[in-house]
Amino acid sequence: MTMRFVDEYRDADRARQYLRLIARTVTRPWTLMEICGGQTHTFVKSGLDRLLPESLTLVHGPGCPVCVTPLELIDRALAVAARPEVLFTSFGDMLRVPGSATDLLSVKARGGDVRMVYSPLDAVKLAQRHPDRQVVFFAVGFETTAPANAMAVWQADKLGLANFSILCSHVLVPPAMEAILGSPASRVQGFLAAGHVCAVMGFREYEPIAARHRVPIVVTGFEPLDLLQGVYLAVRALEAGRFGVENQYARAVTRDGNLPAQALMREVFEVCDRAWRGIGVIPASGLALRARYAGFDAARRFAVGGITAQESPLCIAGQIMQGLKKPHECSAFGTLCTPEHPLGAPMVSSEGACAAYYHYARTP
């Protein structure tokens, strides 16, 4: 059985060819960061990370929306979800992420109306169907989910839905890359940029970053062969002393990206400073509702903006998401911190680097 648009990117013979090509190209040690947690999972799940040359180090980037959502925002979500008048909706991935004391699934078990949706537009439909309930959508994610979340708010506004709001914690990739490159401890010499973020945003905004920091940035997809080709393009550039942006994921990404989606994002959101879990505040690294749409801000509607939280001192999620440490270098990994009893979000999210190592890569 073959599946179009899937199997051609998982072909074992081609993979071997690329692995040989990469091995021949690499003459020195290099450290690459793949931005997106989905890419991390493909590397580890397909076992590719162990087939690459030893002198090539992959470090895992911050591109896990669940992982970078600050603890206090999860606590705010939990406070909103526990309110009797609220029907709280979220992507499935967020439900198990631990707040300071509990998680959304436990709030549901105690009687909170917490529902998993596949799209924020489903939450808008719920708000139409339940005019007596306050429907809240937990709007997290990178530039990938921002257009759909913007669309939900825009539609709710057009429909005049007074019972819909979002708890917003949108983050942006380029400022995080700048922060990582600007950190003196950073080892990263080249990036595999997140293909789906670039499908929305294009890659113009990466060009000045590549130039300023003199690094290669390869816009890369998520299938095994995408990643191998992305690695190859990055090491070829490094070996040749070249920097700049290359586009491996040309089947989905153009330089300008999806312009109508960007226009809708600009209509509903504005750039703001944003705290990243375990990393801290990165200037101009998030999206917040514009004043015109502030009525849809759940933090304001339910007055939970004052909730603050303290991270577990044992969790080194921030260092992992900046590529400073790998999951198995954490003293709590697999012992104090497991998917059943996570200390931090990277252990429970399906895009978290710690979860990838825990599920797919514990050595025999």
Place this chain on the structure above:
Amino acid sequence: MSDAGNAPVEYLGLQCPIPLSEYPQVTLAHGGGGRLTHALIERMFLAAFRNPALEPLHDGAVLEVPAGRLALTTDSYVVSPLFFPGGDIGSLAVHGTVNDLAMCGARPLALTAGFVLEEGLPMDDLWRIVRSMARAAKDAGVSVVTGDTKVVDRGKGDGVFINTSGIGVVPPGVDVAPARARPGDRVLLSGRIADHGVAILSVREGLAFETTIASDSAALNGIVGGLLDALGERVHVLRDPTRGGLASATNEIAASARAGLRLEETAIPLADQVRGACEILGLDPLYVANEGKFLAVVAPEVAGPALALLRAHPLGHEAAVIGEVVAEHPGRVFMRSRIGGMRVVDMLSGEQLPRIC
């Protein structure tokens, strides 16, 4: 099995025996033990399940038991929605328990059926479910010999919950147990994985695909019986990968046997549309539930004949050897990926949740 809700059933009237004009819905009185309870039992349950052991409507059933060891199992069924492509809660409640017996190497003798009905359940729905159960039991060659009915207040159930217990006999010469897997054994899978879980999910979440994905719900005692008749003790382990999917079932075998398992991803049968649905939803098919598939761990010298036997059966024509038992990494399951790398196949932690992007 897949069309129990629609196909004509010759041995039963299609008309619900509790006339709609009387009680279109289940009421609390149907569980009260009085006249309505008796009417429900006699006109619906007895009519559907009629057999000599059930007929006396006594507190329990008395059975003749052939030689061998007894196998006993119980399972509760709480599926939502009650009706789904490829089956319903009734057929599932029969198949699941029959399969649990079959995985012990037992030939199913009899089932019990306990119903917890929610007040307000349409009587017609109950009749469809009971009829489907009766048909599934008949097809599997097993009788429902005793049962129980309770009704709970509206809002305290999900339409209907069913518990079935099963009793079966393990014939002499059969010895299957997870601990019997040993290095060198081959791991066979009877067909494609993840159909059931994806079928349920697509109905529950209103996801439409180009073609309907149907549950694989089926009774496995026939195909398993054939394997055991031919190969006896050289069949070491039988396991149906239900909740938790293939990943959990193989991990349980590895843990019980204190041996390692090595699987080949490319050998695991998976329907294109199910694979596509899993790709879209971000689910790993290894963790998705099956209700009509089983794993057989067999001695290496009978792997060929075992595969041929499975493939000759309608429920096993896509059977495959998907891996082997190894002495290395005891208790752990590894899989060679499509691309040629090795990965751990871990137990599922909690439920699989679709990801954000």
